Amino acid sequence: AAVQLSVALIVAATHASLGIGRAGTLPWRLPTDMALFRLVTSAPGGPSTASLQPAVVMGRKSWESIPKKFRPLKNRVNVVLSRTVTDFGPGTHTFSSLSQALSALSPTPPPASTIPPVSSIYIIGGAEIYTEAFKHPATSRVFLTTVYADEEALQCDTFLPDFRSTGEWEQKPTADLRRLLHDMECHEAVQLIPEDGDRVKENGLEYAFTLWEKR
Ligand code: FOL
16 A cells, blocks of 8 residues: 555534434434435545445444445445454455554555455444544545434434534535535435535434535
């Protein structure tokens, strides 16, 4: 791995407290957000990388939270982090730390590598992995779905660290998010994003798609 690929986080979290989970699962069902997640994390990402798949990097608990019929996540290189388990089955690759995984992931892995070449890297959770990823220098972008919910009613028990108030991250305009997805040739995803940052309403919740970049 001569060059480090850029790393993006993708996550849905409540607006006020950055709640992301409850009892080992997502606190909501947001079909349009899930479609955006699937499209963004499966996008080959432009002409030069068109034949390579992206990697999705997740912790063991997040792997277990994905319904069996959807895992491994199709059209993506599934990377599962665990300190103890060494094999999560067909179509998965396991590492015992985030930094080990990120060092192994490359568009041009060494010939002896067991891991396929990847076009890009998405960190898909959960809280422990997101927290470590925010500290990693290769992490440059966050796709954050902001969920405007009654925080009391939702009863989240798992949260993102408060990256928004550190001053290290800047929110980009919705036009930039749409342009980025267009440049990634992720045209279906662009169609899911309302212009002007308008909120989506689904299952009694309102939410908005946002993009953050490291300053
Ligand atoms: N990011 C965002 N924006 N929303 C999320 O819900 C989300 N969830 C996770 C990570 N980042 C996220 C982790 N949890 C599936 C299930 C849970 C999950 C991630 C993915 C899953 O089954 N995905 C399928 C599509 C399922 C469907 O169409 O309903 C996939 O192919 O991606």
